[in-house]
Amino acid sequence: MKRVKIEIEYNKQGFPILEGSGNPYLSFSLGSPNDLCIEGNQEGLLLLAKALLGMAEYENNDGYHVHLDDLYKINSADKTFTIRKNK
Numbered sequence: 379m380k381r382v383k384i385e386i387e388y389n390k391q392g393f394p395i396l397e398g399s400g401n402p403y404l405s406f407s408l409g410s411p412n413d414l415c416i417e418g419n420q421e422g423l424l425l426l427a428k429a430l431l432g433m434a435e436y437e438n439n440d441g442y443h444v445h446l447d448d449l450y451k452i453n454s455a456d457k458t459f460t461i462r463k464n465k
Contacts, residue, residue: 384424386432393442394432396425404446406459433463 387395404422407415418426429444436442443462 384427384431386428386435388432392436392438394428394436394444396429396432396444396446399424404459429461433461436463439463439465 389395400421402419402421402425404416404418404426406417409415416426426446429446433444441462443460446459446461
């Protein structure tokens with residue numbers, strides 16, 4: 379089984395630093411209320427993984443959240459893609 383190590387860097391305020399490499403592509407669609415489809419290329423999926431892991435380890439409860447679509451213009455479907463942590 380292949381294992382991949384993903385490292386998340388944090389800035390001084392404790393926010394995860396999300397840097398995309400290459401040309402990340404990530405999009406999602408709702409086929410029905412019970413069907414969420416997320417698709418992307420390798421760079422886009424790694425960016426999503428880093429965002430999810432970064433938010434999972436984020437220690438403050440100050441409402442910080444990530445808008446992947448605003449940061450990287452990666453959602454061609456023009457929908458909002460927000461990740462936030464709920465304690």
